[in-house]
Structures are given as C-alpha cells and as structure tokens.
Amino acid sequence: MTEFSEAFAAAFSLLVSLDPDLAEIVTLSLSVSLVAVFSAIVIGMPLGAALAVFRFPGRRVVTVGLSSLMGLPPVVVGLIIYMLLSRSGPLGVLGLLFTPTAMIIAQVILVVPIIATLTRQVVEELWVEYEEQLRSLGATPWQALPTLLWDGRFSLVTAMLAGFGRAIAEVGAVMIVGGNIDHATRVMTTAIALEVSKGDLALALGLGIVLLLISIGVNVLAHLIKKPVQNRSPIRRGVP
C-alpha cells in the first residue's frame, strides 16, 4: 500500500508548511469541540453528581437512560438538530443552521451523556467514602455536590477526555448541521470525509494523522496536569 507512505508524507508536508487552510480547520475543530466539552462539563458534571448523591423516584430510569444515550448515533443527533434548527423547524428563526454554534449544540448533546455517566460513577464511589464524613460535618447534599466534584477532579479528567474524544472525532452530526462549508464549518473530520469522497486517500489519511496528533496532544496535556497531583493521592499509611 503506497497510500500509507503517501499519507505520512502528506501529513508531514501539511504540518511543516503550516498550511493556512489546515490551520483554519484545526482551529475550528478545536474551538468547536472545546466549547462543546466545556458546556457539556457544566451541564453533565452537576447532573452526574446529582444522580450519584440524590435519591429520588425515577433515578434508576434516568441513570440507565443517560448511559444508553452514550451510544446515541451522531447522525441521529445531527438529524434532530437539523430539524430543530432548519428554517422550517421550531428554532429556525435563530438562523443557527450551518454555523459552528449548531455544531457545538450537536456535540454537547453527544458528550453530555458520556460526561454525566462517568461523573456519576466517579462521584458514586466517592460518595460511599465521603457520605458519613460530610454529613457529620453538617454538609447538605447540595453542599456535598461541589465538594465531591472537586475531590474527584483527577478521575473526572478522564471523563472530560472521553467527552473530548467523542466530540473531536465525531463526523456524522457536524456534517449534517454544519454542512462542511469551506472556511465556515469545515472541521478535521468532515474535511477527511470530503477527501475520501474525492478519492484522495493519502490526503485524507494525512489529515487523520494530524487529527490523531492533536488528540494525543490534548491527552498528554491532560495527563501532565493530572500526574503530579495524582501521585500524592491517598497514601493512607497505617490503614488496617
């Protein structure tokens, strides 16, 4: 397969030449996915933590529903968002279709279930450890939520990365609601899909390599933040 060597060459030359089109696409990819992940964190983490801490009727249903939504097909999300944001749809007046904002909305919907579910799991485990202590100190469940999220922050980085992974790699939904418009809504994944449909497999794979490098970069960054503090996590000397 000569495509592979060509792909690496393509990726290399794209990176070395600092191709301005590539830079634009990468910037848009990162901004859309980062904003989406941040928004999903703001929604998903309190939601997940609340599911872990509060006991209310229907909690199991919500929990199972949310984790099922992790497998939500992006195309379906894209379609639903399209129908909502279309000029003929209920939110058409906002004129958001084929904008980065529409892509962010789609990614938020895809990422919230992941972050909420992983957060629920982390916080649930933490809550087993913390519940008596926090209640003894007089913390209400509402006061416990931010405490648990903050104390679970190093485990929650993984949830964020999982969410980011889903967002940055997603193609089906952003293709539909973004439209893959050059210089407007074209991101890494839709650009790759376009190059594949042009039959330029080497360039597509080259872009894929660039995407992978970005993903690796973000993960390395996250682990650099996580590592030093994790090392001094519970050293519970003398615990029976």
Add this chain to the structure above:
Amino acid sequence: MRPFLSMALCLSLSLLFLAGTARGEPAFITLASTTSTQNSGLFTDILPRFTRMTGIGVRVVAVGTGQAIRLARNGDADVLLVHHRPSEEQFVADNHGIERQDVMYNDFVIVGPAADPAGIQGMHDAAAALKKVAAASTVFVSRGDESGTHKKERGLWNIADIDPAAGSGAWYRQTGSGMGATLNAASAMDGYALADRGTWMSFKNKGALTVMVEGDPRLFNPYGVILVNPDTHPHIKADEGRRFIAWITSKAGQAAIAAFRIGDEPLFYPHTP
C-alpha cells in the same frame, strides 16, 4: 468556586463564538449543491472570483441532489444548483423556487474495471450496456441515495427494462453515499458504476477503473440554478442570490466554468459559451 470559574469561562467562550458567527463575513449566501460540483473542485476554482467581484461570500453545502432540494425546500439555503431537470422543474412548480436557469452541462459515464467482465467497453448505448452488466451479473455499484446521478441511473435501468433491485446485495450494490464513496467502492470491488464526468475526472483513487461507456445522448447531464422562493421563505437573501445567479449565467461566470480544467480537459461546459 472552581465550578463557577469554569462555568464563566465556558459561557464567555460560547458568547465569543456566537458573536463571531453573528458578525461573520459581511454578506454571504448559502448554496445547496451537489457533491459532483464540489468534489470536482469547480467551486473552489470559480467562487472566489464572484466573491472578489461582489464581496458576497458563497457557503456551499454539498450533498446529493435529493438532499439539496430538501434543504432548499426547508429554506436552509438561498440558492440551489443541482443536476436533475425533472426534480428541478417539480421544485419550481411546487412554488419552492423561482427563476430557474440553465448553467452548464457535462455528461455521465459508465466506468468499470479494465478487465471488463461484462464486455461493454466502447459501447455507446448506455441502456444496452447496463443490460449486459445485469446479464453477466457482474458487480454494479449504485449511489442509492436519491441523488441526481442515482435518479439518472434508475432512468437508464428503466429504459433497459431491468429491475436491478432484484440483484440488490448480490451483484447490485447500493452504497447509499456520495459519488466519491461509490467510486471508492467500485474501485475496491472491481465493479461498474455510473459517474458524472466532473467527479470522475478529478477522482484520485481510480485504481483499475476506466471509462467504459460514453457519448450516449441519454447520458447528458445538465445543471440548473434556482433561487429559493423568497415569498415562502422571507429570510432568503434574494438580492445576493439573484446577483449570484446573474453572475454564474453571465459571460464572466460562463467563461470561468469553461476555464476550469483538469489537464487540458474541461469538466463542465457552460450553457451559453
């Protein structure tokens, strides 16, 4: 404390983003078009000229003709540029669009593996060629996505009086995706496929595929441009859309289409050279 910080950060980022998109370019239109025009590189070549001249950006959403018409009907595009005359006329008749004009044309070709197991190379009757493909039960890869090309292909099967759906999954493979993906599949399966010449010429993964059948008048492939009806969709940028249509059908626009070539060969022929 920290959650509030991140929330504030997030909100401000989102607002920044919204503001950015709201300002956007000074003016632009959304053009719903087909994958063939985009994948061939035509738009990348000619649209900057229009933008330089008028200051109006063109945002191309390239999907199959069926989906493009759907987008336009929903009012999600200002201008429609597609290649299936009956659908276009229906669109105008249904009052979704106005001022339809011919823009350019090229033709479809039937491509296939150089080994040519169905023995159709050099034929000029597309329907007869398809008959032979069906008779030999050699792999034929179809778009299967209600695109202009797919509709054209179905028309040819009709003329040949063959229902390929009977062989679906066996020798008749429907990819349900764009022209490029379909050619990729044909290349990988050593199958035949109907392709528009623009995409075919600019396609880079031909493998063993070559042109088998061309020159049948029934393979004619005209492109038309339509303004989405501003009476149905008041938000349509009718002025900018009309300027685009006027330009692409003008001498300058037609010359730009004629000047777009790969190697020495033109991919599209202007309607009024």
Add this chain to the structure above:
Amino acid sequence: MTTESILPLELRSVNFEVQGKRLIKDLSCTFERDLRTIVIGPNGAGKSLFLRLCHGLLQPASGQVIWQGGAQDVTRSQGMVFQRPVMLRRSVHANVDYALSVRGVPRKKRDRIIDEVLQRTGLSRFSHAPARLLSFGEQQRLALARAWALKPQILFLDEPTASLDPPATHLVEQIIEAIHAAGTRIVMTTHDLGQARRLADEVMFLHRGRLLEHTSAQRFFDEPQNDLARAFVRGELLWWHRKHPLHKPGSIEREVVTP
C-alpha cells in the same frame, strides 16, 4: 452558632435493625455534660452503630434520640471523628476551612479559628500540605482539629486510635483531653482496655447490641457487675460466649450512673 445547650442527650429504648436483624437492642442511656464516656465491647457489639445513632447518621427503627428541649438543629453543636477519617483532597488548612464554611462561619473569623486548632493539634507546620500526604496519625489529629474547630458540645469518637502506634495514640489522647478540658462532652468507643482506663470517667459496656453496663470507670474496672464485663476486663475472648452464654436472659444488670 447556637450557644444554648443541646445536652443532655437521651436515648429511649432505641432499636436498630438491618434487614430484619436487630443490631441494637432496647438501648437507653443519658449523656449529661462534661464527662468522658468510653464505650467498650468486643467487635460486633454495636459500638459504631451506637455512636452513629447518637450522632444522627442513622435513624433508630424504634425508640427515640432526644436532645435537650427537643432541639432540632443538633448537627451544629456536635461532632464526630471516625476510625478512618476522610480527608478532603485539599490542604490541611482547607480541610478545617471547609468544615467551618459548611457551617456558615464568616470568612473573617475562620482563619483565626483554624490557626488556633492547628496549633493546638500540632499541625501548624503542615498547614499548606495536602491533607492526604499526612501520616495516618497526623490525619487523625487533623480530623480532631476539624471537629474541634466547630466547638461541639459533644464529640463522638469511633475508635480514633485503632490503627495508630503508641506515640501517635498518645498525641491523639492528649488532644482528646484538651478538647474535653475546653468543655466538650466526649463519647468514645475503643476496644483498648488500657485506653479506657486512661481516659474514662464512665464506661458503657456493649455486647451484641445490648448495653450491659453503664457505670463509673472506677466501679467498672474494680468490680464489674456483669459476668461478661468481668470476663472482658480480665481479657478473655468474648466470642466464645456466643455459643455458651454465661448469662441467662433477664439476668442482665444495667446500672445508670448519674454523675
């Protein structure tokens, strides 16, 4: 913070069960101010459950836990230190600060209180260290500091030295003494008889969910009234008695000492 007394605390015929299994049986007692009560008994006697019922972490299946005058908002004036205290993943200083902020102590007041309790528990120099980096003994002292900062009227301690070596145990006991000297009622479980002798003003002896004896320390150690307690004080292994009970039902004597 409320200054009115929430003591005495009275338990009336408290029962507690888990899945139909009765783990605390008909337990009644009263805690006045000022004393140090040591709750002893073998493992599984229900000591930890008893403390949690008093503290309000568990609700009795039947019976009542009554604070002075039926006071409702009682978490404010009591504290608890667990055998394995949970240190929040933040600095020593911030751990105490957290407890104060949860109770709504104004920011301006907090620093002074934190400095004081850290100093009195010998943790001042660790003030900015992450709490989870501390040794277990230091963590236990921090748990005491955190509880003390809230100026509880009554402090429950659940085997606070169970996993500490003698020097660390000594420091913890000193702090408990100091907290008591500052006016806090102490109720503490242990299975360390030596510790009970060192710290107790009065002793509660629990066995299999029943309060078998509640008397002054001196009387408990000198002349335990109950056969099981006597055996326990002698250092016998009480699990043996589960199969061969020394006592007949109804022979249990329980004496409530009012100081």
